[in-house]
Amino acid sequence: MNASDTRTAILDTAVELASVRGLEELSIGGLASTVKMSKSGLFAHFGSKQELQLATVAEAWEIFESEVLLEPTFGRQDVLAGLLERWLSFYEREVFAGGCFFVLSAVELANRQDAVSKALVDAIDRQLAALEAAVRSAIESGELPARKDPGQTAFALHSVLINADSLFQVRHDRAVFDDARATIGELLAEPPRPRRSTSTVP
């Protein structure tokens, strides 16, 4: 392997460790023993725990982006449906062994305001922006009604995706993905009729 391949192989292990144990648990010493390299060898690649964490977030984003976001969509009708299906499949296949850690790690490190925390917030902003762009494209193509609020719909879809992954990691029950798909179907349907006034008749 050349140096770049070695770095990528190390980082793929780092992404898995961060996914299973948490980004904050990631240390050069811990990673060195997992990839069976010397600590000084890993220091040559990353220099510090923070650099390692930043490189791990960047590698995780690259994997997520290539699996979920970067599909040829030009002229396609089902841009939004395709994006959501790839996103759910990414979680179902457990591409990250312990689940997608952008949101979890961002909340955990929210009070730190450092470069790692900023990289995680950037990743979430890009997730929401990708969803919002797909919603806008679906409105333009007539797949979604024009009355849908793109920002709010992106938040709603993001909530369902992230929580499906979290609950699957915690409860190990794939039925959560059925609930996620049914909820997405509701959220992308025609705007509902106004709520009925409450009635005392059961």
Add this chain to the structure above:
Amino acid sequence: MNASDTRTAILDTAVELASVRGLEELSIGGLASTVKMSKSGLFAHFGSKQELQLATVAEAWEIFESEVLLEPTFGRQDVLAGLLERWLSFYEREVFAGGCFFVLSAVELANRQDAVSKALVDAIDRQLAALEAAVRSAIESGELPARKDPGQTAFALHSVLINADSLFQVRHDRAVFDDARATIGELLAEPPRPRRSTSTVP
């Protein structure tokens, strides 16, 4: 303060630390320096890091339950709406300074399968059960149409609540609660009409 009050005061600090820095960061040594007690004094209360973590999860649940779940609801029409409003308000007021950590910590510790991890999964199961019970009650009282799937609706509402808290902790923008309320409104509305067939006309 008697011993029980002292224990509760220590645990309230532990809940805040766990909320801001993560449950796994919670140690008897770290907590001792925050509450300005000796480590041996804290050991007398909790005995081990795991006992401290379990007591912290139990205290956090008690706070969440008393603020969000335990309201007089008998004979009320708006059981579900009231529950959701109290739940969002709990996050808006940042009763837990760093956000609600049941789901985050459960995912982080999911691979451990120990008593702490089990206590966190129990908390999530009780959150989902409370939502599902309120949905069933709303269906029975006619507030929600009978066609709503209580389990799926509970998952959808849980997703919106948890993600609103997470994104608020990360982005510090209260607009996320407007998105959450609008999404809840959509999810509790009449079942939407079937999705329109796609059209190429924008």
